[in-house]
Amino acid sequence: TTASPSPNPTHDTHPSPSAVKTITLLPPSASLAPSFRSQSLFTSTILNTTNYYRTAHNATSLTYNTTLAAFASSHAASTSCTLTHSASSPYGENLAIGCSDVQGCVELWGDERDRYNFRRAGFDKETGHFTQLVWKGTREVGCGRQWCGEETRWFLVCAYWPRGNVMGRFGEEVQGRVD
Structure with missing residues (x-):
């Protein structure tokens, strides 16, 4: 199930681009996976x-940025485990x-490609x-996580720079599969 705040997309007419953000809601899982516990x-x-x-999708590899990770970690810790x-x-x-x-988590985001319409990029x-x-x-990417208890499990936040999802730029920025 995907939950999303009401987006207010903007067009790429401003010097600093605006982007739309989305969130994913998953069913709880009883795992304390090592990938969440080991930095x-x-x-x-x-x-x-x-x-x-x-x-x-013909995009260069990202590097890990500790400033972005600190931002994401701070946000994950400050939300009381709400998708905000x-x-x-x-x-x-x-x-x-x-x-x-x-x-x-990352595969859930990536597998959304099966629903993306590359012919009508947006x-x-x-x-x-x-x-x-x-x-x-x-x-660059940096991520943080927060343990939210038995009911909710893990909350993952990833921050990206420069930001994506800029209105008017999808055709050039999101490529079809090349593999």
Whole structure:
């Protein structure tokens, strides 16, 4: 199930681009996966899974940015485990809650590609995680997570720079599969 705040997309007419953010809601899972508990495994899983999708869509690999990670971690810790995007963030952002492991969260975002219409490129709240994930202009990612208890499990926040999902730029920034 995907939940999304009411987007107010803008057009690429301003010096600093505005983007639409989306969130994913997953059923709870009874996992304390090592990929959430170990920082090095968390970071490598984020990069490996993200870059798998980016390579498949002709986008360069992202690097991990600790400033973005600190921002994402702070946001994850401050939301009381609610799927709420950070206010006035300069970053692109993907949120997920209830994942059993990190790879599963990123794959849910990436697998939205099966619903994306590459012939009519544009924003859709059902595929906004995917388009941010493979946005060609994005170069860095940093993520944070918060344990939200037995009922909710893990809350994952990833921040991206430069941000994606800029209205009017989807055709050039989101490529079809090349693999």
